[in-house]
Amino acid sequence: MNYHWDWQFFFQEADDGLKYYEWVISGLGWTTAVSLASLAVALLLGSVLGVMRTTPTRWLVAIGDAYVDVFRNVPLIIQLFLWFFVVPELVPEKMGIWMKQDLPYIVTAVVGLGLYTAARIAEQVKSGINALPRGQRFAGLALGFTEWQTYRYVRLPMAYRIVLPALTSEAMNIFKNSAVTYAVGILELYFQYKQIIEKTSQVLEITIVVTLAYFTLAFVMNRLLAFVEKRTRVPGLISGTGGK
Amino acid sequence: MRKSLTVLALSLSIAGLAAPAHAQLSGTLQKIKDSGTITVGHRESSVPFSYLDAEQKPIGYAMELCAKVVDAVKSELKMPSLQVKYQAVTSQNRIPLMQNGTIDLECGSTTNSVARQQQVGFSVNYFITSVRMAVRKDSGVKDIGDLNGKPVATTTGTTSDALIKQNEKGKAIDVKNIYGKDHADSFLMVESGRAAAFVMDDILLAGLIASSKNPADFAIVGPSLRDEPYGVMLRKDDAPFKALVDKTLIGLMQSGEAEKLYNKWFMNPIPPRNVNLNFPMSPAVKAAFATPSDKGVE
Amino acid sequence: MSDFDFSVITANWHFLAEGLRYTLQVTVTAMIGGIFLGTLLALMRLSSIKPLQWFAAGYVNFFRSVPLVQVILAVYLILPLILQFVTGKLIPIGAENSAYFTFTIFEAAYYSEIMRSGIQSVPRGQIAAGYALGFTYGQTMRLVVLPQAFRNMLPVLLTQTIVLFQDVSLVYAIGATDFFGAADKITQRDLRPVEMYTTVAVVYFVICFALSRLVKRLQARIAIIR
Known part of the structure; x- marks a missing residue:
């Protein structure tokens, strides 16, 4: 293979005055920011939707189900393009112009990635709640709790613990999926990966570095949540047998 | 020892001298001959150089210049039925794809720059923008x-x-x-x-x-x-192939055929919507045709 | 906003259909290849030979940690370099072929996790029964364990395939013409993103929604039989 290895180029100056390794670091920063913000959106909205789908109120269930069906059955890249290219043209003109000119791109990206992931989290939360014995709800109601209070104090604390492993893998997924947000103008790690390839053509070195970076992000996220899992384990449950 | 070295040097130099006589192929030409195909890299929205028509086929001024190069390759290798493949490229992946052999020549709107010449080769410039x-x-x-x-x-x-x-x-x-x-x-x-x-x-x-x-x-x-000058992108250090490409392009420029092609794409209605760019040849382009050069921009 | 023009869809329907066909081809190829490789990986992971376990675990964890869109681009650019190293020749692969390969090896990691839990869902007694009948390890797996694992996991495998079908849209990143890639190319030429992306989203939704409903019904049927 007559490939010309050159690790030095990471310390060369790119034409914006920064060095290439600084591009990688800045990409890493954006990836982390987009991912964590989207995760927050997804957890919040996903939990609400998941709870809605387990309530006795039929129209709440219907809304939750419809949401999950729509957001799970369209590819992420297309959802992002819809938010970026299509939505601003469909809203009133003033608002569209505001979305295009003043709204930071990261908001579009976080909305897109967050809403996409929320559908998956809603599925997990729903199955977590449904995995609990019915008696838990009845016990709560018997104690004089309202329906909402049975969620708040009885069912959700248990359900989250049950689905924590599944949520861990969603949290790792969100870091991987954030790579797609390059298509809506986020200068995250994959964007920088492409850009450095274009500038330097040192494909192998930059692939190794960026792959390791994603690997590290996934690993850190995994360990972090394993720690949470360990700390919140309920004694006596079979599911609490280790943070692996 | 010394004698044998001299003999070796001599035989090497004879081999070196003899090589052109055998028309020994190397690099891209050898690859094209071995595989029976030539892969042309093209762009998708570089109007009117290299873009997609109504049937999503790559067309344009640069594509026509490259078609002439392909014809020259066919006659050089005596392979009239050489298969021509097209591969869409973007500004991010065109250089790695040239280096890894996915494409053999790129016909788009690629600036011939000194920095890029570290990584790929360029033909003579066929446009100045x-x-x-x-x-x-x-x-x-x-x-x-x-x-x-x-x-x-x-x-x-x-x-x-x-x-x-x-x-x-x-x-x-x-x-x-x-x-x-x-x-x-x-x-x-x-x-x-x-x-x-x-x-x-x-x-x-x-x-x-x-x-x-x-x-x-x-x-x-x-x-x-x-x-900025545009050139056809080639693999680096592939003198025989570059010579063939340059010869073809310079021939087109000197025969006036390049100017005809220019008028077809820049001064007349072009597909897919029959718009006319009305972009007369600039003095810089005229100069590039009159004195062909493969000099890159700093 | 006033001038939506959906003729851009009808005028290019043929090209879009070609793209959809390529998407389906990649999906089916990667499904078959991925399940096959994934099953091998699952067997390695569950075998008693340590290096095989390590290899399978490393493979699966690797591909589950990196973004698909990066793997698609990296393979496209690097695979020819590796082939050149091995054969000494420049071998062009092309975006379309590169995607078949990438999706097969990438999805294998995901299918392997599904097959692993499928195999683990088969009662141990079944293996003992296989050996008692005088079967070798290979025969026990092939004739007793895998068919059951496969059937138990069929709905999950198919759900993963729907995800795969959607993920093929990422090949547009290397300029391959899948369904979304075709739409994107037309958008680049005709500058009509609103009509194009909306249509593409609706088509994906209809296909994936219908498929996921079918999987649900299948799941219900299998559950009853079991």
């Missing part, structure tokens, strides 16, 4: 100075920011770069009002404006930030 900016007429942007604080679109990898900074009037201003993944994407940013300007090669801007919904809404303004 000026980097300027496309704006919406109703935006009020008329010069670089008007861009201060505004979002400016650029296609990933091309650096409008650096060019604006280098310009006298651009020194004091600050722009916000936003990135399209191809030229059409960047242009859409201007069309939809996301970006105030798209800084790019003027001819590509003219092509994009011509194919937009309302061409009258746009204008190309501002001074030339830089003049």
